Amino acid sequence: MDVVSDAIAAVRIGQPSSNRVRGSGSWCTRLAPYDGAGFHVVLKGGCWLLPDGGAPVSLRTGDAVLLPHGTGHVLADSPADPATVRHAVPFEPWLAERWPHEPPAAHDEVEMLCGKYRLDRSRAHPLMTELPKVVHLPHRVGSHPELRAAIDLLGRELDARRPGSCIAVPSLLDLFFVYMIRSWMAEGAAGVWPAVLSDPVTTAALRALHSDPAAAWTIDRLAAEAGVSRPTLTRRFTGLVGRPPMTYLTWWRLTLAATLLRDTDEPLAAIARRVGYGTPYALSHAFKREFGATPGRYRAETAQRSED
Template identity: 75%
Template sequence: MDVVSDAISTVRTGRPSSNRVRVSGGWATRLDPYEGAGFHVVLEGACLLFPEGGEPVRLGTGDAVLLPHGTGHLLADVRADAASLERAVPFEDWRPDGPAHHPASEAGAVELLCGKYRLDRSRAHPLMRELPTVAHLPNRVGRHPELRSAIDLLGGELGGLRPGAGIAVPSLLDLLFVYMIRSWMAEDGTGVWSAALGDPVTATALRALHADPAAPWTNESLAAEVGVSRPTLARRFTALVGRPPMAYLTWWRLTAAAALLRDTPDPLAAIARRVGYGTPYAFSHAFNREFGTTPGRYREHGAAPA
């Protein structure tokens, strides 16, 4: 596993949902805040997105937008005024024209892919936390071809009842989520984690820790793996990640363990071994110190205090 994959896998829960809708005329719909991430892709036409507390974003054909923190927002026709926004219909009650492919485009028609991911953000990786409220990915020729391909494939699957769609659609939604985050990191050169993953020393160290968190890592062995001195590793890693390598490793081991407690029936001894603790007692002591509760109570109640 790599950092981005692990950051996604520890927060993702359940199955994502999506639909393909087409609407024309004056319209506006409201999506309330939710525990997850939302996305919209404009397949045809243009519309406006109004995030709570933020500036409106115009979305054109081929544009994708990710709302990674479940921010409430409105979607509306480009001609929408304040009065029509006040009358926005809740998304769950919205009745657009339908998902069918139309043989001819109506003037002003908009076709959208809309979806949600269920996320448990109680122990989110800082890479996920630093994503913006609205990650707008404009459609530009030659940019992010993988994202464009995923959009085309997903749109095709949602456009009709095809054999195997029950497996294909969730898999494509997972792929779309990865590609949207990857594309945003490529677009945004100012993020902490974009810098960390772009630094050869820090990135190599992170890959090693995530590839085998159960290994008996020390500062010396990790520096040798990366091919730099221990002081160099400590200085660059701490500056970019915000904590020393072994402190990050401890945090990541316990965060990964929390996800295993949530998602699997594995016994504590097996989870302890998977994340690098020799005994359930040592694991429980570290987990309680980090999260303020025991692994058993965490599994029973779903989450520890944030």
């Protein structure tokens, strides 16, 4: 596994959802803050996104926007004034009025893909937490062929109920999420983790740790894997990631254990082996020290939240 894949897998839960929506004339709808991530892709026309506490964003045909922290926002036909925003129609009733009943074609019609992902932020990788409030790829989406292909395929799958669409749509949404993050990083995004993943030494060490977190890693072995001396690895890794390599490894092992506790029914002994702990007791002790709860309690609490 690579770091981006692992960072997404650690927080993603359940199935993503999406809708193809249309609006014309004067309209304004609000999407409440969400414990996950939202996205919009403009297929036709244009509109405005007004994030809570942020500047308005103009969206045009071909634009893709990701709200990775579930920020509440308004979508409108124009950069609406505060009074209009306060009276924006909640998204679900607004959507029910417009779909599946298609409004007559209009010259000012906008057509979008709108959706969201469920995320567990309690164990988020720092790569995910440092994403900006709004990731906007204006028009330049055409310069990212994988993202463009995912958007085109999504539009076709949502346009008509085809055999297998219940599997195809969530899978395409997962691809879209990955491609949005990848495209954001490729655009020269500012931040710690784009810099981390552009450094060959740190990237080699991270790839080794994420590929086999249960291995008997030492700083010497990891330095050899990265092809540098131990002091060089420690200096570059710590300077970029913000924690020494072995400290990062411990944190990632426990984060991975939390993910397995949440997503599987594997016994604690099996999870301990998968994340590099010799006994369930050793994992339990480290887990409680890091997260303030025993593995059993954590599993029960996450199962309860999922049911709620």
